Amino acid sequence: MRYSIHSICDRLCERKKYVNSWTVLFVDILLSVGSSFVALLFVDNFIVDLSKNAYLFVIVGSFLISLLVFMALGVNKNIIRHATIKSIGKMGVAIFFKEVLLLGLVSLVVSRMFNNHAFACFLVDFLVTTVVLIGFRVMLVLVYDLVISLYRSSKTRVLVYGTDDKSVALKKRMHTSKHYHVVGFVNSDKQLKSYSISELPVYYFEDEANFACFVKKYNINGLLFPSPETAHREAEGLVRYCQAHGVKNLVAPPIDVLGDGLKKTVIREIRIEDLLGREEIEINTKEIEANFAGKVVMVTGAAGSIGSELCRQLATLGVAHLVLFDNAETPMHELRLELERNFSSLKFTPFIGDVRQKERLQGAFEKFHPQVVFHAAAYKHVPLMEENPCEAVRVNVVGSRLVADFCVEYGVDMMVMISTDKAVNPTNVMGASKRLAEIYVQSLGLAMERGEIRGKTRFVTTRFGNVLGSNGSVIPYFRKQIEQGGPVTVTDPRITRFFMTISEACRLVMDAATMSTGNQIFIFDMGNPVKIVDLAERMIRLAGYTPNEDIKIKFIGLRPGEKLYEEVLSNEENTVPTGHDKIRVAKVREYKREEVLGAYDQLAELALAVKVEDSVRLMKQVVPEFKSRNSVYEKLDK
Structure with missing residues (x-):
C-alpha cells in the first residue's frame, strides 16, 4: 500500500503529469450542464412548472454558452492543484457571464415558459453552478494535499x-x-x-x-x-x-x-561563502550598462577566478564583442563552453596568449582594437612569488606595462587594472610587484594629462583583498583538507584577512570603472577582518564535524612574506570618498614617468636574466615602503 501511495505522489509531483486542459474543459462543461439541470428540477418543483421544451432549451443553451465562455476565459488552462484565489475568482466570473448570457437568451426567445420567473430561476442556477464548479476545485486541492501529506513522513x-x-x-x-x-x-x-x-x-x-x-x-x-x-x-x-x-x-x-x-x-x-558574504551591494546598473554596451571589451587573465566572473557580468551588459585573453588552455576551454551554453547571443573570441609576450599581446590589440581593457592577468600567490620573484616581475610588472602601453598606442578608451590590498606597504614580492604595476599605470596616465605623451586612455586601478572561493584561496584549500580528514593547517592563530565574494568584487570593479574620471586608484570596503582560525572552525562545523576532535587544526607558522594583519585600506586618513559608500579613492604618492622609466627598463632586464637579488633590491628602491617580512630578502632592507 505504501509503495502505491509513493508511486501516486511521485506522479503528482512530476510537473508534466497534469490533466489535459481539454479534459478539464469537458469536466467543467459537464458539471455546468449538470448544475443547470439540478437548478431546473428545483425551479420545476418549487417555483414554476416547466415544460420539456424549457428543459431542452436551457440544457442546450447551458452547454453552448459554457463551452463559449470557458474557452474564451481559459479557465480550463489553470492547473487545479496550484489553484489560487485569483484562478477561482476567474471561474466565478465565467459562471456569472454564463448566467447573464443564458438569461438574455431565454428572455429573448422563450421567456413565456418561465412566467416572469426567469431571473429567480437563473439565480438558482448561478448558485448551484458556483457551488458545484468551485467546490469541485477546492475538493481536488484538498484531496491533493491529503495524498501529499501521506507521503511526508519520510x-x-x-x-x-x-x-x-x-x-x-x-x-x-x-x-x-x-x-x-x-x-x-x-x-x-x-x-x-x-x-x-x-x-x-x-x-x-x-x-x-x-x-x-x-x-x-x-x-x-x-x-x-x-x-x-x-x-x-x-x-x-x-x-x-x-x-x-x-x-x-x-x-x-x-x-x-x-x-x-x-x-x-x-x-x-x-557554505562558508554564504556566511562571510554581505548584503548584496547596490550598483547603478543602467550607468554601467551604458558604459559598456556596444563596445569591444578585452579581458586579460579571462580564465582566472576574477577574469571569468568579469566575463560573465560583461556578457549581460550588451557588449559588442568580448575578447578573452589568457594562456591557460583548459580553463579557457571550460569558460568558452560555459559562455556558449549560457550566453548564446554573445559574440566572443578566446585568444590564447601571454601578457609577457609582446608580439602576441600586440596581435590581440591589432586584430580586435578593444575599446575597454580589464587587466586581470597576474601571479597572485605570495609564497610562490617569494620563491620566484623574477617571474612575478615579468608577469605583474612587465606584463602590466605592456598592456598599458598598447592601450595608449591603440587608442583604448579605458584600462581597468585589478590590483590587491597587498600592494599597500608590501611585505612580499607579490605585493611589491603589484604596487610597481600601479605606479607605472598611474605615471603613464599623469604623463598624458601633462601632455608629455599623446593618448586618450583613462587608467583605473582597483584594489581589494582576498576573494572567497577563488583558485588557490584558503577556503577551497580548507575544504579539501576537511574532505581528507584533516588536519586543517593554519599559519598562525592570530592571523586575519579581509574577504569579499567574487561577484561582489567584480560588481564594484564595474562601478568604479563607470565613475572614474581617469588615473585613480579605487579601494573597496572589505568589511570586517576575519580570523582564519575562526574560519577553519566554522568550516569544520559546517561539514558536520567537531573542531580538534573529529578534525584537528594545526598551526604551521607564517609563510615567507606573509603578514599577520592586512592593512586597513578604507579609512579617512588615506582615502577620499566617492558617490558609492563602498568605494573610495586612495591617496598615494605620484610618480613622474620619466623618473621611473629607466628603473622599469632595468628591472625587466634583470628579471629576464633571472638575477633574483638584484631584481628584489631594485624593487625596494622604487617602492621604498616595501619591507620584507619572514623572508630571505629581509637582508636587503638593512
Missing part, C-alpha cells in the same frame, strides 16, 4: 526562515518537494509568535536552549533560508544553533536560477 522536516514574501513563496515552492517537508516558519520578531502563515505556525526562539528543546521535541532536521543574505544575518545566531545541535543549515537558490522551477527545486547546504 521527508526531511524543515523550518523556513522569515515571514516575508520570499519565505512564503519558498514554502509554496517546497510543497511538492520529494525530499523536504516544511512544518513552520521561524521569525526574529517576537510579536509574530503564535501567528500562522500559509496554514503553518510561526515560531520564535528566545535562546539556544529554547531552540534545542524545540528541534528535539518536533524532530526538526533542517532550517531553510530563502537566500544566502538571510543566512549571513543569522551567522552568529540560528546558524550556530543548528551547527551545535545537528540541524542542517539549508539555502534555496534565487528563483531565476531554478531553470524549470516547478520540476526541480535545488536546495543546498550553506
Whole structure:
C-alpha cells in the first residue's frame, strides 16, 4: 500500500503529469450542464412548472454558452492543484457571464415558459453552478494535499526562515518537494509568535536552549533560508544553533536560477561563502550598462577566478564583442563552453596568449582594437612569488606595462587594472610587484594629462583583498583538507584577512570603472577582518564535524612574506570618498614617468636574466615602503 501511495505522489509531483486542459474543459462543461439541470428540477418543483421544451432549451443553451465562455476565459488552462484565489475568482466570473448570457437568451426567445420567473430561476442556477464548479476545485486541492501529506513522513522536516514574501513563496515552492517537508516558519520578531502563515505556525526562539528543546521535541532536521543574505544575518545566531545541535543549515537558490522551477527545486547546504558574504551591494546598473554596451571589451587573465566572473557580468551588459585573453588552455576551454551554453547571443573570441609576450599581446590589440581593457592577468600567490620573484616581475610588472602601453598606442578608451590590498606597504614580492604595476599605470596616465605623451586612455586601478572561493584561496584549500580528514593547517592563530565574494568584487570593479574620471586608484570596503582560525572552525562545523576532535587544526607558522594583519585600506586618513559608500579613492604618492622609466627598463632586464637579488633590491628602491617580512630578502632592507 505504501509503495502505491509513493508511486501516486511521485506522479503528482512530476510537473508534466497534469490533466489535459481539454479534459478539464469537458469536466467543467459537464458539471455546468449538470448544475443547470439540478437548478431546473428545483425551479420545476418549487417555483414554476416547466415544460420539456424549457428543459431542452436551457440544457442546450447551458452547454453552448459554457463551452463559449470557458474557452474564451481559459479557465480550463489553470492547473487545479496550484489553484489560487485569483484562478477561482476567474471561474466565478465565467459562471456569472454564463448566467447573464443564458438569461438574455431565454428572455429573448422563450421567456413565456418561465412566467416572469426567469431571473429567480437563473439565480438558482448561478448558485448551484458556483457551488458545484468551485467546490469541485477546492475538493481536488484538498484531496491533493491529503495524498501529499501521506507521503511526508519520510521527508526531511524543515523550518523556513522569515515571514516575508520570499519565505512564503519558498514554502509554496517546497510543497511538492520529494525530499523536504516544511512544518513552520521561524521569525526574529517576537510579536509574530503564535501567528500562522500559509496554514503553518510561526515560531520564535528566545535562546539556544529554547531552540534545542524545540528541534528535539518536533524532530526538526533542517532550517531553510530563502537566500544566502538571510543566512549571513543569522551567522552568529540560528546558524550556530543548528551547527551545535545537528540541524542542517539549508539555502534555496534565487528563483531565476531554478531553470524549470516547478520540476526541480535545488536546495543546498550553506557554505562558508554564504556566511562571510554581505548584503548584496547596490550598483547603478543602467550607468554601467551604458558604459559598456556596444563596445569591444578585452579581458586579460579571462580564465582566472576574477577574469571569468568579469566575463560573465560583461556578457549581460550588451557588449559588442568580448575578447578573452589568457594562456591557460583548459580553463579557457571550460569558460568558452560555459559562455556558449549560457550566453548564446554573445559574440566572443578566446585568444590564447601571454601578457609577457609582446608580439602576441600586440596581435590581440591589432586584430580586435578593444575599446575597454580589464587587466586581470597576474601571479597572485605570495609564497610562490617569494620563491620566484623574477617571474612575478615579468608577469605583474612587465606584463602590466605592456598592456598599458598598447592601450595608449591603440587608442583604448579605458584600462581597468585589478590590483590587491597587498600592494599597500608590501611585505612580499607579490605585493611589491603589484604596487610597481600601479605606479607605472598611474605615471603613464599623469604623463598624458601633462601632455608629455599623446593618448586618450583613462587608467583605473582597483584594489581589494582576498576573494572567497577563488583558485588557490584558503577556503577551497580548507575544504579539501576537511574532505581528507584533516588536519586543517593554519599559519598562525592570530592571523586575519579581509574577504569579499567574487561577484561582489567584480560588481564594484564595474562601478568604479563607470565613475572614474581617469588615473585613480579605487579601494573597496572589505568589511570586517576575519580570523582564519575562526574560519577553519566554522568550516569544520559546517561539514558536520567537531573542531580538534573529529578534525584537528594545526598551526604551521607564517609563510615567507606573509603578514599577520592586512592593512586597513578604507579609512579617512588615506582615502577620499566617492558617490558609492563602498568605494573610495586612495591617496598615494605620484610618480613622474620619466623618473621611473629607466628603473622599469632595468628591472625587466634583470628579471629576464633571472638575477633574483638584484631584481628584489631594485624593487625596494622604487617602492621604498616595501619591507620584507619572514623572508630571505629581509637582508636587503638593512
